[in-house]
Amino acid sequence: MRDDPAPKGDPRDEPARLAGNRRALSIAGLTKSYGAQRAVDEVSFEVPAGSLLTLLGPSGCGKTTILRAIAGFVAPDAGRIEVGGVDITALPPERRQTAMLFQNYALFPHMTVVQNVAFGLKMRRLGRAEIAAKVAAALALVRLEALAGRYPAELSGGQQQRAALARALVTEPQLLLLDEPFGALDQNLREAMQVELRKLQQRLGITTILVTHDQQEALILSDLIAVMNAGRIEQLAPPIEVYDHPATRFVAGFMGAANLLTGKLLARDATGFDLGIGGSRLRLPGAPPLDAADEIAIAVRPEAIGLDAAPAEPSGDGGFVGRISFLTNLGSRLLYEIELAQGLRLTVEEQRQDKTRIRAVGERVRLRIDPGHCTVLRG
């Protein structure tokens, strides 16, 4: 690099230079069927430039098909894919400015790390000196300079992922596509890599689509989460919103650990409505959903329920009273499983500190459900 007059190999310049490549992604009416199965069913969404959107859902929900359609490996039956306002739907994969991080990294096993990272630049017919400078910068970005001469099989899982990331980023793509990138890593490494990737993504400001079935991962990494089910997006919102206020029963279930309660509409007035849940009464603010002819489902986060000592005798005031049937001590948190008189089973989470009294299994408790933290679900 000594013969290179401009110090463009300096890794600290890299983020600023890559950030100039920010593009928004827009998907409209994307549809893809395999046989009679609609893998993706008229999906539309927008990702602002520089944001990270996660397609979250169980396997077979269509998330990977969308990612592969953006990369050009799947030809959609209908719909448009636009990057920075330019329609790329009909372009072959090699003409799209997308960089994909594959599930098992797909590093070329017969090439060294340097050769792997240089591959995309060679395909773009850059000069030798320019390739060397860019490869060095990309390797510095993922702190892999020392292993540049190794073959992929000689790297650990985390190093392989960093090499794949360098290979993807070195071409200065408009979009970064991540296909379950942490699945092959063990738990500790996974969390470290997630944080590292998120920092890098924010520093470079590169528009990114992440596909995962891991809700924890989605919460850590995302600006926006699109929860998918059966080829459709059930909810698209910032992580906190999806976590606190799941829109549908599916989202509440998939985001994990929420208590689902169903009840009948008993009364309504200007400030709220009453829900009858198995003989107990819960008053919620706002208006009930319009189509609430029959049953209304609500989600309550375990941490939104408080526990009090229950009165010795049933008070008959319609409160939620039950018995602790199981206790999980997670150190900083306590998870109580409560069996209610109505036969319902709820999970309640308490923060634990030194002086927190740990309730015993079998103890009778009265539940304080905070109406402000209940979310009425559709569907």
Add this chain to the structure above:
Amino acid sequence: MSGPARSDGRWLALPGLLVLGLFFAAFIVFAAVSLLHNVPGTASIVGPPSFDNYRDVIALRLNRDVTLDTLLLALELTGICVLIGYPLAYLMARTPSRIVRNLILFALIVTFLSGGVTRAYAWLIILGNRGLVNTLLQMIGLESIPLVHNRTGVIISLVHFLLPFFVLTLFGGLKTVPAALEEAARNLGASRLRSFVAVTLPLSVPALIAAATLTYAVALSSFLFPALLGGGRSPMAANLIYQKILDVFDIPAAAAMAVLFLLIALACIGLLGQLERAVQRRFPTAGRRA
């Protein structure tokens, strides 16, 4: 696997080893016969042992020509199999359609179910002077071309015979090259062709050489198709040895030819093995997943 289980496994190999040993002993006896002499006009064999047969076999120009021709023909056949077989194996390994894969597989191995002689006669019917191909040519007003009792007939029938060995061996190797690698190459800006040339082709070279070596070895030992479709005009080494035994009854001379040809064939295959090892060194991780 634990230690005791492994030593138990050794005994399971015993029947197979016995059979192999028997075959090898038979060949050693046959090889030893090459040192004796045939009494002309009879099938009896007498001593004393000498290398005279070897001297005579090597001295005869026909033997040298046929041996060289066999080595070259086997090479030619292997080359044709590579050109036809690679795309077939590639298609089989990469097609998402199970039907396409099974159709190719079926077309490749269905003729294995009929005997070699049946197949040879089928080729005679197709390629003969009044066969299907020439009848068609004449119907559209073209000259008929001689396709049997010459080298062409031998090559066509042998390629058909050898193709399954080549394609199935290569298919096994190509399947271990993940399709995601080609997608990664295309994602990085390589066209379909370039991603094949830069990624899949080099990674399949070890399997390619293994498949070609097998094909070459099988081609060297060809006997039936040169005999039936060559009409004696394109004999290979095995046909010459056969003639020595059944036409001249000179078993010691035939044995000497067989031993010599075996050594030459082993040398050629050993050479291919060296090539394979050299390639493995060049691509230390080829075939392994990243």
